[in-house]
Amino acid sequence: MFGYILRRLLIAVPVLFGVTIINFIIMRMAPGNPIDMLVSPKLPDAAREAKAIELGLNDPVYMQYWNWLKNLVMHGDLGYSMYTSEPVVSMILERMGPTLILMGTALVLGLLIAIPLGILSATKQYSKLDYIFVTGSFLGISIPNFFLGLILVYVFAVQLNWLPSGGMKEVGADGGFGTLLMHMILPIIVLVANVAGRNIRYVRSSMLEILGQDYLRTARAKGLKEVFVVNRHALRNALIPIVTIIGLEIPILFGGAVVIEQIFSWPGIGQLTLSSIMNRDYSTLMGLNLVAAFVVIAANILTDIVYAFVDPRIRKSYVGGAK
Amino acid sequence: MSQQTKTPLLTVKNVKTYYPVKTGFMNLQKSYVRAVDDVSFEIYEGETLGLVGESGCGKSTLGRTIIGLEPLTDGTILFDGKPMNFRTDRVSLSKQIQIVFQDPYSSLNPRLTIGDLLAEPLTVHKIVPHHEIQQEVSRLLALVGLSDSAKSRYPHEFSGGQRQRIGIARALALRPRLIICDEPVSALDVSIQAQIMNLFKKLQRELGLTYLFIAHGLGAVKYISDRIAVMFAGKIVEMGTTEEIFKNPQHEYTKKLLGAYPIPDPKKRSILTKP
């Protein structure tokens, strides 16, 4: 197992390296540059040139990448934002917390809803309950995040004035757990509708497949109550494929953050990403991309580890090498 | 059947089929699973060699190696005295050797009618002129005991026994000389097994076919084989005429195998009486 994880981590290094190179090249191919965003168009060319030299934009592209990489590897430094001049690391760290709070809560809540509903849907296949859950999950998947978000803002913030329309706390106020909670409700509803919608269907189909298995008949033949047959014997097996899906869910949520955080003015990674793109803030974008790639790879490795934890057959193959 | 003077139709000489298994840190070490380990035998034209053994002994792998479906690690296989090479002679060899599988259903394309399924090899290999194809399909169906109405039906409309007949008809389409039968009756009901085995015997009489009959059921192998090879852990441990093997087994494993076979006669109970 340990050897396996080590192997995966070693493979992750060239992957991260490749991702940064591709991102760097694509970014430079996009039209526009940080100078245009930063300074007035009326500025004389000489001044613009001075700024470009200061930011290192006149060096050959491979030199720029090399400098960036050297800085990262030698000092763990991601450089300074070309727009705000703040250190990129601290900008990202500052934005990370709010995103993690929002996404983590959405993921946990979404699964807490999806797993029991999916099980119920599968055990009562083709019943009214099943149809309601399946239709509900379909709606959850089909309604775009921004649309549901805007509707919720219109109804609950603008019309009813029950909940804040965005942000993490009131302007100028200190905040606190209560206000944070109030601000979280709307974005969480949007995200949970999506996460639960997707996963109810996964859990249901995974469970349906397991419910036909021979070993459940064995469990019933022992005299086990149906509740235990489903929740002890079937669920353990049905969760195995779900683990993979949760692993994929993490990067999806990270990507979805861009839209949600924009709609609800949530000061997280997603919002930072969008504004950095707008400002052609190359150095911040490189940092964000690195973080995104890292999240995807980490989620994958984590999935494999959890996989081994829930499925003894996989555990065996890790220990004994490929077999 | 003593045909020792003639050239054997199939000669298998020191055949080995190994599969590499990667183990150790970073999958760097290699070891091998010896599925077929130094096997030699000959089959003469018109005879049936039964190949028996329990699951995992390598009997199916051996059959698949002969027909080129598994890699030949070492050794030689001669067909009609000439070395076989599936890389260069696949087309001509497939006209000589065919295989019938345990479950014909998975090897029959579900979206083709039986007529199309049987016409396909005839067209590809130009066995008969184009205008005679329908006639040839009818002949094949009649040969395996199916009516002409089968032509327009799909594989799922047939029972297990009928599907096996279709599988045999397809193998016969290219007019092969050797048929490798890989557990062809194991999945069938007892009464249907008898039908199919009688069909194999009839076809052998009428067409002069040669069989390598791979099975784990001793009754079937005894009924159909002239000679029997007993396989255990990748090797042939004993080979002889059917009568020799059943009446006077020499190898310990053969004795064990025969002793474990439940005889369908309550007066001859052996498993519960013998230790």
Added chain:
Amino acid sequence: MESLLSVKHVTTAFDTEHGKVTSTSDVSFDVKHGETLAIVGESGSGKSVTALSIMRLLGKNGHIAEGEVRLNGVDLAKLSDADMQKLRGNDVSMIFQEPMTALNPVLTIGYQLVEAIRLHMPLDKKEAKKLAIEMLTKVGIPQAERVIKQFPFALSGGMRQRVMIAMALVCKPKLLIADEPTTALDVTVQAQIIRLLHALCKEYDTAVMLITHDLGVVAEMADRVVVMYAGQVVETTDVYTLFEQPLHPYTVGLLNSIPSMDFDDKELQAIPGTIPSNYNALPGCRFANRCPLATEYCHSNKPELMDTGDGHLTRCFEWRKLQQGGHLQ
């Protein structure tokens, strides 16, 4: 002595998209205390459905439509689900054909055994574990203390079937239903499992209802035999009579279909044709279309199970011909 299990006129039906479909009809037989009764039949004969009907494990869509299943006088068909659960694994237990899939792959052998024990016995975890190890040793599993911590994939098919037997017999049930217990196993392993089942059931005085298609296994193990065809019982008698003087043409056909171990070079007498798919709708005998003895009368009249004397039952109008003609060859 009263029978342990008495199945009387049981008809099992399934709800399908095409309405209600009868799977077995009018199935009757008895299992006596401690005996081994074999139920023989080919696929589609209804032998497994009969077993699952007794266990009431037919699934959501299947149910006993008519008749009664009495175990020690109690009609299982009328028991509540909760009462039936108390019986399963305790008074009557079951083992299955596919040992490879019959055990839960993500739970340890120990967990699955201990669970079975604690469902029906007032033991704490430690005592149950001790009993589980004892039972595994008893079914011939070496190093039971180690095996108990392992998952099913670490064991061979034969070993898994031993675990299934241990699990089924640990509560010393009165009746064990064994559905093709050796079909998926190699012949040498099959012999071991037959011996094991026989020895343990004798020791526990457990009656066995053995469901199989293999007449060799029947000849080895059974005291009495029920032959099923197309959802019906067609013949019932003791094992010696069945092989010597079968009184149903289907039984005769089955016996003639197996290659003998003698060297008499007989051609196998296969039964022509297949089970008719619409057998429920036939006006006459369900075997008539494949039967060498069938007359006009057989095609238009339904035979009942009739006693030919000494409790030898057959569902055939022409059984006397078989009796007079000896073994139909």
